[in-house]
Amino acid sequence: MSSVDTQQYLICPLTLQLFNEPVTAEDGHTYERKAITEWITQHGTSPITKKFLSINRLTPNYAIKDAVEAFKQQQAQSNILPSISIADANVNADKRQNFEALDVLCRYCRLTQQFSSIKEHQLRCSSNSDNIVPFEIADNEAMFAKSQQTSSSNKAFQYKKTFSFTNPLAHRAANSTTTEEPASPSTTSTSTMASTSMMATTSTIASTATMTTILTMTSTLTMATTSTMASTSTMATTSTMTSTATMTSSSTTILTSTMATTSSSTLDSTPQMPCASAEWSSTGITITSDLDSPHDIAIDSRDNIIVADTENHRLQKYFTNGTNMTLLTDIKASSIFIDKYDNIYVTDAFGDEVRILSSNGELITIIDGSNISGSIVNHFVFDGQPCLYVDKNNTVYISDTGNHQVIKYYPNSTSGIVVAGGKGQGPELNQLNTPYGIYVDEINEIGAIYICDLQNHRIQKWLNGANEGITVAANDDQLDSPVSILLQSTADRMVMFISSFSANHVFKWIPYEQEAQSVIAGIGGFGDEANQLDAPRGIKFDKYWNLYVADSGNNRVQKFLFNTSSCDNSD
Template sequence: MICNITLGTALQWNLTGVPVAGDGNIGKNANNLNQPQWLHIDANGSLYICDYSNHRIQLWLPGATNGTTVAGDSACNSGSSSNQLNHPQGIEFDNNGYMYVVDAGNNRVQRYSPNSNNGTTVAGIAGGGGSATNKLNQPSGVAVDAAFNIFITDSGNHRVVKWALNATNGIVLIDGSAGGAASGQLGNPCGILLINGSSNQVYLSDQSKDHIQIWTFGADTANTTWSTANGANLNQPAQIALDPYGNLYVADMKGKRVVVICANSTTGTVILGTDTSSTPTLKQVGGIAFDSNLNLYVSEMTLNQVYKYTRL
């Protein structure tokens, strides 16, 4: 079975997902995952997983049966020390190979130099969240531009903020809280992608508004909004990803599916999960990512595995 979508270029994937990380059991061992969320795949095909409820980032090499902890406590203890995490949710890398992790439970973003398990806080303050410009409140997603500015979906504060590297305070770019220019427009933003490397326009997924939007920083309203796929509303969309052809993919968490919004389209199309014959049956999609061959990887939070859907 294949999924065949004509997007200027025909893209097809095998609809049978092959487990590439996790054994399906909740646990703290190297072969286990516990509610995996965001994913990142580097140029070598190495898979980085936000192992959310194990409070760690796991690196899974191609063909490996075990992961290696590259951030957080390998014993899966949560904490706020430099070598600990508390429910990591988002992940990104900059052009110099530094890793950025949204440490959601600690209300901060941690930056890791290559081959180091000790993070440096580059946004927020460990501990209780807040709305001051030096704080975050339940952050979800992160993006980094070529100048190493850090863009964060500050979900609990209903806003998007930018932190310059080494800054002690962030700048609010989109404010969806009461009284903000975008009041009522932004609920709980989650996924974030800079558009064409731009530092002033982004794609956002919103988990309380159940839609995807394009925002230009400084605008009062979103440029574009998508909220449906195959006639059904999105349901807590999480991580988002782009392919080289400008098509946007959505991990529709509670919708139990992966959706593509084709370039210049006004609605989404389901490619995996609900309304398809894909296997396994998706129950809670936490993250998505592509490798260099456009094979699609999906993290399944309920099944505690990451699956690979091979491009045909």
């Protein structure tokens, strides 16, 4: 056995090299700083325990650093280089051969390859033309791949894992147009997308998606578009037309949808934040209507839309190319939040729990509320529409509706803390009555939680560490059952955007004002027309400040375009 093998604790588990700048992460393991920083940036979780990690909480391990220096001096004095013996090399060669037939998943084009050919595939990957660089596959990555193939999730749910191969030397360009594609149905299906925006599409797409079981497929996409397109097959172009995606694949999930997408502005013309006088189109565009009482929506970094199809008991993902996939079934999803790593947080009223998923629906972990400090109960009661918020540090906030409180979970913590309410159901300032939507201020009053206090018909602001809330909006008519809230700082003031379930409006509201400044969605009141809403619930902005509304009573998701000209002359 080599000298290095007798000192395994001096070797980084990611680089398989002696430490140069060892740091200890929150998972208790030590890594090379550069390697773990790149890993956290790409994945957000521990490569060993899969728990959430933060780059800001890496601490130098001086004991390991000193031990490495001592080891190097010892090797130098004995003229022994830290190398691997021939016997060890043969063992490693045998180990590699054992993994040659292992299926791994390319993170760029989603195509399944055998482990032995993934390096060659990466160099010619059609979806990764901007990131072609040489790289090596470490033995620990193969071992990790095998563990992902054989591991199962906790509780009663079991998910077959697929290893997503990550090239540590490849850095995705900020303007990358790579689009994640969904799995397709077992029979030929058609998904229609009406589009008025410029598009660039590759007609042959290979993709793999994981739902409740692993699905591997190859799909062919034929599209008619409204602009000049780069493609590997024949395309038809016209000035105004509907594009149809025809896909054939092998799987067990049926996908059908009709999805409309419209782009009203470009990133260059969209302000970083809406001004105080910002306006939106009064008529909405139906994104999808194949739903039953959708409670919430969320939008990931690639502009894909995740929908809580609540009464159909499923979680849906709608891609920008007009296709969709089912991420989860047998779930009563009521609230969704997507963090900076595109992990999906979703509340499940069936199990009174929060599930945390990867972007393709694989279960990462479950929060069940079994250990809450300061609470008289040790379980969630998810009545109505419990909501979620995840801040930039991956701290999770949960509105525990039936227990009339808001719970906070720090990253990697298994216990929650009551941070608002928790004093029973009631109208007092230290109480809440069925809290629904929540939003955390991360800009001005850091950590302040804005809460839709549903049955009290008010919005409460709960400062960090406070024992009672501050009423920032209250109006029995306009705020009749507020269910969702977004917060945005403009140049000179804070603005709230509030969805009122019973009033059938989405309001723009200045804190402490007696009434709304304006109605930005549902201006026509109750109904199913384009300018109307019926029991609106979750609301979200995309990166262009277009507003999406879960129009639950009309079983649809509506999109209201941001009017960029409304902020042209603002300060």
